[in-house]
Amino acid sequence: MVGTHPGTQRWYVVPVAAIGVFVLAVLSIRLTPATTVAAWWPASGVTILALVTLRRGPQWSAMLALAGVAVAAANLTGGRGLDTAAGFGIAAVVEAAVVIAVLRSRTAPRPLSLARPTDLVRLLWGTAAGVGAGFVVAALTAFVTEGASLWDVAPYLLTHASGILLVAPLGFLDGLAPVAWRHRETALQWALTLGATAVVFAPSQPYRLSFALFPLLVWGALRVGVRSMAYQQLALAVLAASLLRIDVILLDRTEDLHEHLVLIQAFLIAAAVIVLPLAVVVDQRQELNRRISESEELFRRSFRESLTGMLMMRREPTTSGRTPLAILDLNATAAEILGGTKPELLGQDWAAMIATDDLSQVVAEMEIGLRSGWTEEVDLVDRRRRVQVALSVLSGGASDGVFVAQMVDVTATHEAALDLRTERDFSAAILSTTASLILVVGVDGLVVGMNRAAETATGFAETEVIGEPVWSSLVPPEEQQTVRSWFTTPTGVPSAHEGSLATRSGGRRQVVWSCSYLRDDRGTPTHAVLTGLDVTGERTTRQLVSHLLEAASATAIIGTDLDAVITVFNRGAEELLGITAAEVLGVATPARFLDDVELETRNASADRMEELLRRLADDADSYTDWTFLTRDGDRRIVALAVNRVRDSLGEQIGYLIVGRDVTELREQNELLESALRKEREVVENMRLLDQAKDDFISTVSHELRTPLTSIVGYTEMLQEGMGGEVAPEQDRLLDIVRRNAERLTTLVEDLLTLSRMEAGSFALERTTLDLREVVVTAQDSLRPLFESRDVAVEFDLPATSVLVTGDRLQLERVILNLVNNAVKFTEDGGAVTCRLTVEPGAEHARLVVSDTGIGIPEADLGQLFTRFFRSANAQERAIQGTGLGLSIVHRIVEAHGGTIAVESQTDVGTTFRVEMPLLGATAVAVRSDVAGA
Structure with a gap:
C-alpha cells in the first residue's frame, strides 16, 4: 500500500x-x-494507514464502519459489556474520521509523502484532533458504563496518539529512498538503538532512562533516512510494549504500572514528533544541496560553453568618478571579444574597456536597488568592435559588489545597419528626384511605395495607394485581370511591357514599364520594382503618324533559322534600319546591321552569330541594349530580346528577335542624370550661401554689441546728470534712446546666441540646481514688468525642491522669455499663470506658462520655433519682437534633454508646456551642447 495513489486500491x-x-x-x-x-x-494506526490508501467515498465509509465493528468486537472478547464495547467502537470511528478528514482536506488526489513536511505537519494536527475527539467519546463511555475517572482513561490519549504516529507514516513513504540495509552505519544504528531500547525498558530496570535513546534516534534521523526511521520507530514501539508486558508478567508489578505506561507512551510520541520531522528536514536539505550542486555545475558549464561572452566582475573601491570592475572570471567567447587570453584579462578593469560614460552611475543605482539591470550597445575602447552588453548584479548589494556581464559581438550587424541606412537614404533621394515613374509592389500585388513622379502622373498620394492592390486604382478596368494574373501565376511581371496607368481624374497615361525583382538571401523574390517612362505624348504622335503613313508596326521583329540566317523581317525592322526585307531574307544574318566593335566587346563575332543568339535566348526574360547601324550609317540603341522558336513537336527551329528603338529613352536618362548632378551643385551652393549668411550675422552682431553698450552707458550717465542738468523733455528723449538701444542689444545677444548654437560653440554649464529657485529668480526679475501692466500674473510652485541638471542662466532665460511673452501678448485685464509641477513617480518636471492673450493662428503653430518667425496677428497689431526668443528657448530646452509644446487659439490664449528630466531619471539622455541637439 505504500506510495499508492489514492483511489487505485481494490475493495479487498x-x-x-x-x-x-x-x-x-x-x-x-x-x-x-x-x-x-x-x-x-x-x-488506530492501521485504520488510518488503510484510509490513506483508499478511495474517498464508499471505500472510506466501509473502512470506518468495519474498523468500529472490529474495535467493538475486540472489546467484547476482552470481557467488556456491550454498551462499553459499542462506545469504544464509536470512539475509534470518530477518531479515524477526524484524522483522515484533516489529512485529505487539501491534498487529494495527490499521494501523501514524508518528502513534504506539510504532510507530516498535517498528520500531527490530524492525530491531535482525532485522538482528542475519540478521547471525549471514550471517556464518556467509560464514565457512564463503568464509572471510570478521567485519570483512568487518560492513557487513551497517549496510546492512540503513539499508535497513529508510529503506524500511519508507513503510508507516507511515497518517493522516499529505500533503506540501505547493507550499509554498515545503518546496521550499526539499528543494532545500537534496539539494543539500547532493550536495556532501557528491560524488566526490573529501576531507572527510567528513556531519554538516553534520543541521541541514537537523532543519529538515525541525521544519517539513515526517513524510511528507515519510520520502520525503526514502529519496531521500537513494539519492543517497548513487549518489554512492558514481560515486566508485568515476570515481576507482577502493578503499583506504578500506570505511571510506567504513561512514560513509555510519552516517550514514543516524543520520539515520533522529534525524529521524523528531523529526518524529513535532513532529507530535504540533502535533496536541496544536490539540486544546488547540479544547478551550480549547470551554471558553470553554461558559463564556460556559452556562445555569448560572459564575465564575472567585482566592483573595486575608488576615489575617482569612475567605478572599476575587476574581472574575476570569463569564458572563451568573452576573451575573444575583448581581444586577449583569459590569464591576460583576469584582474583587468572591464569598465575601462567599453566606451560609455554612464557605467559609474549605473553600477551605483544597481547596488542600491534602483535598477535591476543595464543593457546597452557600446563600442570597445581599444578595438573596432561594437558589442551588446547586459549587466546585472550577481550577489547582493554594496557589501559584495559582484556583477555578471553578457556580451554579444554586433559589429557586423551594426555596420550592416549603417550601410543599409546610407543606402536607403541615397535610394530615397534618387527616387524622390528622378523623373521616371517608380512603383514598388510586393509579390502579392500590394503597393509598397511610389515616388513623387508617379504621384504627379496619377494624381494619387503615396499614402492613398500603399497597401492596396496595384490593379485596383492604378490600372484601367480592361487591363486589371491581366495585371492581377502577373501576381497570381508563376510567370510574374514581364521584364518590359507597355500599359496604361489610371489617374485620379479618370484619365489614363501610357507608360513603358521595365520590371526587376528584389530577392532575399535565398534568391526568393520579395518585391517587384516597376520603372516606367510616361510615353503618352509619344504614343499619341506615333498613332497619328501611323494612321497617316499606314505604318504596320513600330517594333522590329526579325526571325532566323538555327544558322542565324534571317527568315522574317517585318515593317518595323525596315523602318528602323532603312533596309528592305528583300535585301536580307535568306541571304544575311543579324551581323549585317550590328556594330563589329560592339560584337567584339561582347565576346561575339559576325562568323559565330548563332552562338550569340543562343546566349541571348538563354536570357529571354530581359531586354539587352544593342547598337544597330542603319543603311545611312546612323547608330540606334535597340532594346533587344531573343526567344527560341519551336514547332508543334517542341523542336527548336530558329530564333525570334524582338527589338525596340530606345535611343531617345536612353538620351533622356542621360539628361536626367545630368540634371540630377546640376541640382546637387545648386544645393551645395545654397548651403555655402547659408553659411556665409550666418557668418555675416555673427560678425555684424559682434561689431554692434560694443557701440550699443557704449550708447546705453552714456545715455544712463546723461540721465543721471553727469553732463549737466537734464530737462524733463530731454530725460524723456534719453529714456527712449536707452530703451531702443537696450532692445537692439537684446537682438544682438539673441543673434550671437543663435550663431554660437548653430556653430556648435555654445556650451552649457551643467550643475545640479533647484528648478523652483530658478522660477522664483525669474519672477523677481520680471516684477517691474508685472507692475507696469494691468495683467494678473500668478506663480504656482511646489513646496519642495525640484532638482534637475542644467545651466541655471539658460533655464532662467527660458522662463523669462516665456513669461515675458505671455505678459506682452496679453491685453490689460487678462491673466498669466506660471505653474511648476512634479507628478508622483514621474521622471520629468513640468513647467506650464498659460495666458489669456491674443493667441496664435493655427497655421503659424508649425513655424513658431523657427528663428525670425513672428505670428500674423502679432505683426498686424505691431507688437514689438525679433522672432528669436522662442527659437532660442526651443534649443535650450532640447539641449537639456527636455521637450516643449504649445497649444493656442486665436483671441482665447496660449499655453506652453516644458518638460525637464529630473535628477537621476533613468530614461534621460541629456546632450552636452546645443549643437548636438
Whole structure:
C-alpha cells in the first residue's frame, strides 16, 4: 500500500485492514495489564494507514464502519459489556474520521509523502484532533458504563496518539529512498538503538532512562533516512510494549504500572514528533544541496560553453568618478571579444574597456536597488568592435559588489545597419528626384511605395495607394485581370511591357514599364520594382503618324533559322534600319546591321552569330541594349530580346528577335542624370550661401554689441546728470534712446546666441540646481514688468525642491522669455499663470506658462520655433519682437534633454508646456551642447 495513489486500491483492502484492526485490538486488550486502558493501541494506526490508501467515498465509509465493528468486537472478547464495547467502537470511528478528514482536506488526489513536511505537519494536527475527539467519546463511555475517572482513561490519549504516529507514516513513504540495509552505519544504528531500547525498558530496570535513546534516534534521523526511521520507530514501539508486558508478567508489578505506561507512551510520541520531522528536514536539505550542486555545475558549464561572452566582475573601491570592475572570471567567447587570453584579462578593469560614460552611475543605482539591470550597445575602447552588453548584479548589494556581464559581438550587424541606412537614404533621394515613374509592389500585388513622379502622373498620394492592390486604382478596368494574373501565376511581371496607368481624374497615361525583382538571401523574390517612362505624348504622335503613313508596326521583329540566317523581317525592322526585307531574307544574318566593335566587346563575332543568339535566348526574360547601324550609317540603341522558336513537336527551329528603338529613352536618362548632378551643385551652393549668411550675422552682431553698450552707458550717465542738468523733455528723449538701444542689444545677444548654437560653440554649464529657485529668480526679475501692466500674473510652485541638471542662466532665460511673452501678448485685464509641477513617480518636471492673450493662428503653430518667425496677428497689431526668443528657448530646452509644446487659439490664449528630466531619471539622455541637439 505504500506510495499508492489514492483511489487505485481494490475493495479487498477494506476487509483485510478490518481483520488487522480486530487482531491488533484483541492483542492489545489481551496483553493489557491490570489497568483500564491498553498499554499500546496500534489498531488506530492501521485504520488510518488503510484510509490513506483508499478511495474517498464508499471505500472510506466501509473502512470506518468495519474498523468500529472490529474495535467493538475486540472489546467484547476482552470481557467488556456491550454498551462499553459499542462506545469504544464509536470512539475509534470518530477518531479515524477526524484524522483522515484533516489529512485529505487539501491534498487529494495527490499521494501523501514524508518528502513534504506539510504532510507530516498535517498528520500531527490530524492525530491531535482525532485522538482528542475519540478521547471525549471514550471517556464518556467509560464514565457512564463503568464509572471510570478521567485519570483512568487518560492513557487513551497517549496510546492512540503513539499508535497513529508510529503506524500511519508507513503510508507516507511515497518517493522516499529505500533503506540501505547493507550499509554498515545503518546496521550499526539499528543494532545500537534496539539494543539500547532493550536495556532501557528491560524488566526490573529501576531507572527510567528513556531519554538516553534520543541521541541514537537523532543519529538515525541525521544519517539513515526517513524510511528507515519510520520502520525503526514502529519496531521500537513494539519492543517497548513487549518489554512492558514481560515486566508485568515476570515481576507482577502493578503499583506504578500506570505511571510506567504513561512514560513509555510519552516517550514514543516524543520520539515520533522529534525524529521524523528531523529526518524529513535532513532529507530535504540533502535533496536541496544536490539540486544546488547540479544547478551550480549547470551554471558553470553554461558559463564556460556559452556562445555569448560572459564575465564575472567585482566592483573595486575608488576615489575617482569612475567605478572599476575587476574581472574575476570569463569564458572563451568573452576573451575573444575583448581581444586577449583569459590569464591576460583576469584582474583587468572591464569598465575601462567599453566606451560609455554612464557605467559609474549605473553600477551605483544597481547596488542600491534602483535598477535591476543595464543593457546597452557600446563600442570597445581599444578595438573596432561594437558589442551588446547586459549587466546585472550577481550577489547582493554594496557589501559584495559582484556583477555578471553578457556580451554579444554586433559589429557586423551594426555596420550592416549603417550601410543599409546610407543606402536607403541615397535610394530615397534618387527616387524622390528622378523623373521616371517608380512603383514598388510586393509579390502579392500590394503597393509598397511610389515616388513623387508617379504621384504627379496619377494624381494619387503615396499614402492613398500603399497597401492596396496595384490593379485596383492604378490600372484601367480592361487591363486589371491581366495585371492581377502577373501576381497570381508563376510567370510574374514581364521584364518590359507597355500599359496604361489610371489617374485620379479618370484619365489614363501610357507608360513603358521595365520590371526587376528584389530577392532575399535565398534568391526568393520579395518585391517587384516597376520603372516606367510616361510615353503618352509619344504614343499619341506615333498613332497619328501611323494612321497617316499606314505604318504596320513600330517594333522590329526579325526571325532566323538555327544558322542565324534571317527568315522574317517585318515593317518595323525596315523602318528602323532603312533596309528592305528583300535585301536580307535568306541571304544575311543579324551581323549585317550590328556594330563589329560592339560584337567584339561582347565576346561575339559576325562568323559565330548563332552562338550569340543562343546566349541571348538563354536570357529571354530581359531586354539587352544593342547598337544597330542603319543603311545611312546612323547608330540606334535597340532594346533587344531573343526567344527560341519551336514547332508543334517542341523542336527548336530558329530564333525570334524582338527589338525596340530606345535611343531617345536612353538620351533622356542621360539628361536626367545630368540634371540630377546640376541640382546637387545648386544645393551645395545654397548651403555655402547659408553659411556665409550666418557668418555675416555673427560678425555684424559682434561689431554692434560694443557701440550699443557704449550708447546705453552714456545715455544712463546723461540721465543721471553727469553732463549737466537734464530737462524733463530731454530725460524723456534719453529714456527712449536707452530703451531702443537696450532692445537692439537684446537682438544682438539673441543673434550671437543663435550663431554660437548653430556653430556648435555654445556650451552649457551643467550643475545640479533647484528648478523652483530658478522660477522664483525669474519672477523677481520680471516684477517691474508685472507692475507696469494691468495683467494678473500668478506663480504656482511646489513646496519642495525640484532638482534637475542644467545651466541655471539658460533655464532662467527660458522662463523669462516665456513669461515675458505671455505678459506682452496679453491685453490689460487678462491673466498669466506660471505653474511648476512634479507628478508622483514621474521622471520629468513640468513647467506650464498659460495666458489669456491674443493667441496664435493655427497655421503659424508649425513655424513658431523657427528663428525670425513672428505670428500674423502679432505683426498686424505691431507688437514689438525679433522672432528669436522662442527659437532660442526651443534649443535650450532640447539641449537639456527636455521637450516643449504649445497649444493656442486665436483671441482665447496660449499655453506652453516644458518638460525637464529630473535628477537621476533613468530614461534621460541629456546632450552636452546645443549643437548636438
